[in-house]
Amino acid sequence: MNHVTTRIVAPTGLLLVALLWLASGNLPAGEPTTDAPHSGTDPTTQGTARVSGRLQLLAEDGERLRDRREFTNAVIYFEPDESSTAEPKDHLIEMTTRRREFAPRVLPVMAGTEVRFPNEDPILHNVFSTSGNNRFDLGVYGESPGKTHRFDHPGLVRVFCNVHSRMSAHIVVVDGPHFTQPDSNGRFVLENLPAGPGQLTVWHERAEPERTRITLEPGSDHSHDTELELTVREATPPRQRMRRRGRY
Numbered sequence: 745m746n747h748v749t750t751r752i753v754a755p756t757g758l759l760l761v762a763l764l765w766l767a768s769g770n771l772p773a774g775e776p777t778t779d780a781p782h783s784g785t786d787p788t789t790q791g792t793a794r795v796s797g798r799l800q801l802l803a804e805d806g807e808r809l810r811d812r813r814e815f816t817n818a819v820i821y822f823e824p825d826e827s828s829t830a831e832p833k834d835h836l837i838e839m840t841t842r843r844r845e846f847a848p849r850v851l852p853v854m855a856g857t858e859v860r861f862p863n864e865d866p867i868l869h870n871v872f873s874t875s876g877n878n879r880f881d882l883g884v885y886g887e888s889p890g891k892t893h894r895f896d897h898p899g900l901v902r903v904f905c906n907v908h909s910r911m912s913a914h915i916v917v918v919d920g921p922h923f924t925q926p927d928s929n930g931r932f933v934l935e936n937l938p939a940g941p942g943q944l945t946v947w948h949e950r951a952e953p954e955r956t957r958i959t960l961e962p963g964s965d966h967s968h969d970t971e972l973e974l975t976v977r978e979a980t981p982p983r984q985r986m987r988r989r990g991r992y
Contacts, residue, residue, distance in 0.1 A: 846913035
């Protein structure tokens with residue numbers, strides 16, 4: 745039987761020194777390591793801030809409102825002292841006439857946004873507003889994809905139909921992209937806000953708006969919980985009125 749003999753040669757001299765140096769964990773200068781410390785700052789959000797909180801809605805007797813649908817009629821927005829250079833998003837925004845109601849009833853948009861007003865009812869409707877620089881009148885038209893209007897000026901726009909006097913809605917035009925609406929529990933988040941001073945507004949169609957001056961630090965998470973008392977009486981929904989009268 746043939747035997748194979750393996751000879752192990754121990755490293756000597758310069759080879760031994762090099763092996764010991766590599767085993768100590770040293771790497772050539774300029775070589776990156778996987779354990780390099782991380783700054784913890786996401787470069788996509790560096791220099792921005794965040795505002796989060798919860799809105800509580802109170803009835804006139806001070807009791808918390810149980811109808812969670814009311815939160816859809818609120819808007820929270822931040823307006824920095826330094827004007828925004830952002831452009832309105834290019835997607836289509838609509839406020840629809842449906843069963844003698846505007847839907848949504850409250851619509852926040854950025855200044856410069858064009859809104860379409862479709863009519864889904866088999867009857868004539870009109871859409872108009874007399875709100876300052878945002879006044880407009882689209883005339884009377886039947887069931888159709890509707891007409892559009894561009895809202896260039898920040899502010900509150902009250903929308904009506906001169907064919908049906910009880911129809912109404914609100915468009916909240918914000919000078920910038922920093923706005924949101926709370927969820928069904930009243931919680932809200934505003935992200936990627938510019939650092940610096942500005943005004944935070946909490947608005948509801950049935951309450952006096954709350955306006956708060958705040959200064960946001962880069963990378964901060966500002967907490968803002970608040971309550972609004974609904975002092976304006978809720979209007980009877982058109983569908984309920986029509987149902988009582990036995991009409992469309």
